[in-house]
Amino acid sequence: MKIVRDLGRSHAWTLHEGRLGDGRRVFVKRGADFTAEAAGLRWLAEAGAVAVPEVIEVREDTLVLEWIETGRPTAEAAERFGRELAALHAFGAESFGAPWPGTIAELPMDNSPAPTWPEFYVTRRVLPFVRLARDRGRLSALDVELLEEACERVPEVCGPAEPPSRIHGDLWNGNLLWTGERVVLIDPAAHGGHRETDLAMLSLFGAPHLGTILGAYREAAPLADGWRQRIPLHQLHPLAVHVCLFGEAYRSSLLSAARDVLAL
Missing domain, CATH: 3.30.200.20 (Phosphorylase Kinase; domain 1)
Structure with a gap:
């Protein structure tokens, strides 16, 4: 090469x-x-x-x-992607987690299985990065206390139990390559997780034709009532990662998401 x-x-x-x-x-x-x-x-x-x-x-x-040759985002590709994402999630996973050690950006991530999604999300995704952000001086003791309270609420407010979905795990717009005909996914933090996590990540930073993507997804795989209100819950992890990586710029968004979870 x-x-x-x-x-x-x-x-x-x-x-x-x-x-x-x-x-x-x-x-x-x-x-x-x-x-x-x-x-x-x-x-x-x-x-x-x-x-x-x-x-x-x-x-x-x-x-x-x-090599992926990129093109212009189109509504047709967005609709196709919404259906394809629903099919990916429906394919499922053996457990919440993955059989390899994970990474997101340059940070290690624990993929060891957990019996329930709330336990996996809190102990493998949110709290490790909250504590890393604290150790890096980017969250105060009061910030951590608020986030731990929000984590305690996760089992009560996460909606109906669902089996593990096969998810991308870091599905922000920068990891979508538009080819004109479809969307190609790159840079995954893939694992067995909750399907609303991918949708919340798409919503966090926006994406072309997001409404079309979500509409096609929901036609193919309807979501449980209250999914929009649960978006901040699923954004706790990526926001905590961003605080670890980039600092103060994301702290207020992370704390706001925690307050939204406590208000559910």
């Missing part, structure tokens, strides 16, 4: 365009352990529901992926 163009940096790694010996273009990431990302992409591909880039090679500190 030959690197033909540097594409900049993302978090702790560098991005490149490469060429294989047979002339194929590939996307190359270097500078970190990409084992979890590769495992997540392959696991999502198993469902045969959503488009993900082929993992061509993963070794040491390098990940080589199929």
Whole structure:
């Protein structure tokens, strides 16, 4: 493989365009352990529901992926993606968690299974990053107390129990590649989780044709009553991660989400 163009940096790694010996273009990431990302992409591909880039090679500190040519976001692609996302979730998972150690950005993430989704979400997703943010000096003791109170409420306010869904786990707009005909998903933090988590992540930072995506999803897989009110609950984790990574800019949003959970 030959690197033909540097594409900049993302978090702790560098991005490149490469060429294989047979002339194929590939996307190359270097500078970190990409084992979890590769495992997540392959696991999502198993469902045969959503488009993900082929993992061509993963070794040491390098990940080589199929090159995806992007295009303009369209309503047709958004509608298709909503249906495909519903099919991915419906494919399911063996448990809440995943059989490999997880990562999100450059942070490690515990994927060990838990018997219920509330327990998994609180103990594997929210509290570890709340405590990391505290240890980095980005949350006060009072902030942590508020977030712990919100976590105590999760089992009561998370809605009807559902079996584990196969979810992307970091489904913000930057991880959606629009090809014109469909959406290709990249950079997963994939695991067995709650399907509302992916929808809440899409809502957190917005996405082109979001209403169309959600409408098509709900036609294919209706959501339990109150799902919109539960969006802040599912945003506790990504907001806590953002506080760990980027600091004060996301603190107020995280605390606001915690208050919304306490008000449910």
